[in-house]
Each structure stands twice: as structure tokens, then as C-alpha cells.
Amino acid sequence: MKVGIIAGGPEDLLPDLSAYVNDIDVWIGADRGAVVLLEKGLPIDYAIGDFDSIADPQRKSLETKAKVFRKYPSEKNETDLELAIIQAIELQPQSVYLFGATGGRLDHTLVNLQILLRFAEHDMDAAVVDRLNIVTLAQHGTHTIQNDRQYPYISFIPMTPTVTGLTLNNFYYPLTDQTITFGSTLCVSNKLTANCGTFSIDKGIVLIIKSRDA
Structure with a gap:
């Protein structure tokens, strides 16, 4: 199994996601990343996050179209991406792609790169992918x-x-x-x-x- 996680980073840094459609079995949208899946017509197997910055019409569409929709409080210990990663690890995939995890706030980018260690601890291959980089x-x-x-x-x-x-x-x-x-x-x-x-x-x-x- 291969899992693709879309985080809420700048959309102009996303690679061409259509190139990964045939390779990814499960798609997880972390907060605004779920909206990206919605807008691009990709499967939404899991929509996870606090969704506090998502407009009501989009949130209602996510609740309808996501196979699993999980809304968390805005005040929590984990980032939305970390919650998505916990879900991905529970699925025990062979490999994981992280999209939308770079750009924007530098603190988010740095910690998202360090998150690769979480997958290594579970003997899973993982890559952070954007338009200009692939990080493993x-x-x-x-x-x-x-x-x-x-x-x-x-x-x-x-x-x-x-x-x-x-x-x-x-x-x-x-x-x-x-x-x-x-x-x-x-x-x-x-x-x-x-x-x-x-x-x-x-x-x-x-x-x-x-x-x-x-």
C-alpha cells in the first residue's frame, strides 16, 4: 500500500498530483490539504484536521465526499499534518508521499522534514515532494x-x-x-x-x- 498525504502548504509548490494517481492507494487530506483533493477531483479517503480556516460550504462538501471525516479542536497538541501522519502509520503502508509540506512558514517546513524520522522508526519509506524537490x-x-x-x-x-x-x-x-x-x-x-x-x-x-x- 502507498499513501499520499496532502498538507496545507502553498498550492503553487505542489507537483503535478496527476502523476501520482496510479501509484497511490489511499489519499489523506490534512486540513486545507483535503480541500486540494476536493478541488482536484482526487479521492478523499481521509479528511483530518480542525478545519477552522475552511469555509462552511467546503467543509460540508468534505463531510459528504470524504470516506472518513475527522474534525479536531483547534487547540490541540498535534498539528493537522501530524494527525494525518498518525493515521497513515496506522494503515501500515509500504511507502508514504507528503505533499504540501514545504513553503510558507519556515517552522512548519523544518518540522515536516523532521517528521520523516517518524516513518523511519516504523521501517516505512517516506518522501516529502514539492514542485522543485524530493526529500527522503x-x-x-x-x-x-x-x-x-x-x-x-x-x-x-x-x-x-x-x-x-x-x-x-x-x-x-x-x-x-x-x-x-x-x-x-x-x-x-x-x-x-x-x-x-x-x-x-x-x-x-x-x-x-x-x-x-x-
């Missing part, structure tokens, strides 16, 4: 990475104070047993030199950001 997370071990012409640049950003033993093969700028730390720009804006490459980590956690220019 990797821990120790050797991993294969595919070349994507739509997102040609690849950066490795430490999510722990230190990442040791980072090795990159089939990259324009290869590395062998490198240590990177918070604030390092060594692994920003690399590229693959083949259809696929590998990277390995001895210890630590990194964000892998595939990106393209605007």
Missing part, C-alpha cells in the same frame, strides 16, 4: 539511488550532529569514508554520472534532497 531520509548501510532527470541535483544534509563513513559512488563528486557535520556544505548540489549510483553511511542520518532549478 537514510540511515546506516548501503543504498542505491536512481538518476532522475526531473530532479538532477542531489544533496546530502546531516540530520544528526555527525555523519561518518559517507561514501558516494557514480557521483560527479565522489566521496570515500567522509565525515560531515551540521552546517557542512560539502555534499550540496552533486550529480550522478550514471543511471544509478550508491551511497553508504557508517553512522548517522542524512536527508537526501533531489532538486531542480525553478
Whole structure:
């Protein structure tokens, strides 16, 4: 099973969601993200949030068209996106796509990227996707990475104070047993030199950001 979650980030940063329709089995709209599903005619399997900024006609449409509609108080400990993520984890999917989780408020963007750790704790693949970026997370071990012409640049950003033993093969700028730390720009804006490459980590956690220019 693959789950797609739409959060309430700026709509102009969303990728072409139609490209994911045949790949996603369950759609979850987090607050205004549910309105995006409604407006784009996509399935609304779950609509979750406080919906305090949603106009009454839209909210009533969501209540009617969503298979599951869950309204929470506006004052709560979790963000609407976190509530959607809790629901996604309960479904035990193979992988999860997060859309609308970047842009706008910087505090939201930063915490939404850190939320990838939640899925890693449950051994689930997850990606934050917007119009210019695909962000995933990797821990120790050797991993294969595919070349994507739509997102040609690849950066490795430490999510722990230190990442040791980072090795990159089939990259324009290869590395062998490198240590990177918070604030390092060594692994920003690399590229693959083949259809696929590998990277390995001895210890630590990194964000892998595939990106393209605007």
C-alpha cells in the first residue's frame, strides 16, 4: 500500500498530483490539504484536521465526499499534518508521499522534514515532494539511488550532529569514508554520472534532497 498525504502548504509548490494517481492507494487530506483533493477531483479517503480556516460550504462538501471525516479542536497538541501522519502509520503502508509540506512558514517546513524520522522508526519509506524537490531520509548501510532527470541535483544534509563513513559512488563528486557535520556544505548540489549510483553511511542520518532549478 502507498499513501499520499496532502498538507496545507502553498498550492503553487505542489507537483503535478496527476502523476501520482496510479501509484497511490489511499489519499489523506490534512486540513486545507483535503480541500486540494476536493478541488482536484482526487479521492478523499481521509479528511483530518480542525478545519477552522475552511469555509462552511467546503467543509460540508468534505463531510459528504470524504470516506472518513475527522474534525479536531483547534487547540490541540498535534498539528493537522501530524494527525494525518498518525493515521497513515496506522494503515501500515509500504511507502508514504507528503505533499504540501514545504513553503510558507519556515517552522512548519523544518518540522515536516523532521517528521520523516517518524516513518523511519516504523521501517516505512517516506518522501516529502514539492514542485522543485524530493526529500527522503537514510540511515546506516548501503543504498542505491536512481538518476532522475526531473530532479538532477542531489544533496546530502546531516540530520544528526555527525555523519561518518559517507561514501558516494557514480557521483560527479565522489566521496570515500567522509565525515560531515551540521552546517557542512560539502555534499550540496552533486550529480550522478550514471543511471544509478550508491551511497553508504557508517553512522548517522542524512536527508537526501533531489532538486531542480525553478
